[in-house]
Amino acid sequence: MDIPVRIRDARREDRDVVAEFTASTFPWGDYVADRFLDWLEEPDGRLLVAVDPTDRPVGVIRVELLSPEEAWLHAARVHPDHRRMGIGTALNRAACRWAADRGAVIVRLLVENWNTPARSQVTKLGFSPAASWVWGEKSVADGAPRVRANGGRRVPSEERLVRSSRSEAEPAWMAYSTGPLAAAAKMLKPFGWSFRTMRYPDVVEAAEEGRLWQCPSGWVIADPTVDGWQVSWLVTTDLDADRIVRALDDRAVASGLRNLLIWVPQVPWAVEALERASFSLHPATVYARTL
Numbered sequence: 286m287d288i289p290v291r292i293r294d295a296r297r298e299d300r301d302v303v304a305e306f307t308a309s310t311f312p313w314g315d316y317v318a319d320r321f322l323d324w325l326e327e328p329d330g331r332l333l334v335a336v337d338p339t340d341r342p343v344g345v346i347r348v349e350l351l352s353p354e355e356a357w358l359h360a361a362r363v364h365p366d367h368r369r370m371g372i373g374t375a376l377n378r379a380a381c382r383w384a385a386d387r388g389a390v391i392v393r394l395l396v397e398n399w400n401t402p403a404r405s406q407v408t409k410l411g412f413s414p415a416a417s418w419v420w421g422e423k424s425v426a427d428g429a430p431r432v433r434a435n436g437g438r439r440v441p442s443e444e445r446l447v448r449s450s451r452s453e454a455e456p457a458w459m460a461y462s463t464g465p466l467a468a469a470a471k472m473l474k475p476f477g478w479s480f481r482t483m484r485y486p487d488v489v490e491a492a493e494e495g496r497l498w499q500c501p502s503g504w505v506i507a508d509p510t511v512d513g514w515q516v517s518w519l520v521t522t523d524l525d526a527d528r529i530v531r532a533l534d535d536r537a538v539a540s541g542l543r544n545l546l547i548w549v550p551q552v553p554w555a556v557e558a559l560e561r562a563s564f565s566l567h568p569a570t571v572y573a574r575t576l
């Protein structure tokens with residue numbers, strides 16, 4: 286290692302330095318500085334920084350427990366001038382130690398497939414691909430009919446997406462847990478941008494909170510975002526996928542949403558249904574390592 290680093294808990298005063306070196310992490314910027322202070326307050330997680338000999342942060346990572354056994358790593362960033370010196374590795378190891386000390390038995394993280402440095406790094410650290418996902422996003426123009434990307438007019442759905450009652454949780458769970466999407470997802474589900482094992486009480490909770498929706502072609506869990514929905518759970522079949530995606534689209538328009546984001550496991554017919562509905566698609570992989 287060219288510069289010796291020490292790993293310590295992040296502090297409020299580290300925020301600005303971290304904001305500086307993460308400002309251009311990705312072409313669109315980064316979210317780390319915006320969330321930094323909130324993360325310091327959250328009890329189920331830890332924000333760690335790697336500091337140089339002057340105690341100045343040159344790297345950051347966040348670890349949280351999503352369930353007593355399942356840890357999640359994210360926000361791994363190393364100052365662009367200090368990469369390939371083992372700092373990302375040291376941060377990842379410290380975060381895994383924190384999780385293991387608290388009883389976690391598995392740690393996971395998400396990497397977009399284009400991100401070769403991160404994929405190589407986590408592979409070298411012993412992580413393996415656990416499930417392949419695609420997230421699709423689109424802006425929902427208000428007012429229908431709209432013109433599709435292929436120039437054709439948008440076909441309204443034959444089905445209406447309606448809010449499910451609590452009693453729908455069980456059939457939705459049965460259909461999901463025995464179906465092809467759960468197998469491809471390895472029963473994982475995104476909660477925001479963090480993935481953990483999906484359990485029946487999660488569906489019950491979604492139904493009770495009005496986030497479970499249904500149409501004859503299946504169910505979705507739709508979590509409100511600032512200006513739209515993040516659909517974090519889709520239950521359908523290859524024959525029904527187009528219909529539920531279209532019903533979702535119609536519901537988004539009817540509800541005046543601006544953006545739709547949807548996660549599907551990497552199953553060709555599910556991804557193709559999103560493609561036909563003009564979502565822009567982003568493949569990403571959940572990696573896992575036992576602790």
Ligand SMILES: CC(C)(COP(=O)(O)OP(=O)(O)OC[C@H]1O[C@@H](n2cnc3c(N)ncnc32)[C@H](O)[C@@H]1OP(=O)(O)O)[C@@H](O)C(=O)NCCC(=O)NCCS
Nearest residue numbers: 361362363368369370371372373374396402403405406409
């Ligand atoms: C990913 C990131 C955190 C890695 O941090 P780092 O300190 O540079 O990584 P390390 O020095 O610990 O690298 C360890 C190993 O990972 C692999 N690796 C790291 N960067 C790599 C690159 N650019 N290309 C190929 N392999 C790479 C190598 O195998 C490396 O070992 P080596 O240097 O002995 O060959 C850093 O590149 C970064 O901040 N990227 C931008 C933010 C980001 O993408 N974060 C991850 C989001 S999921």
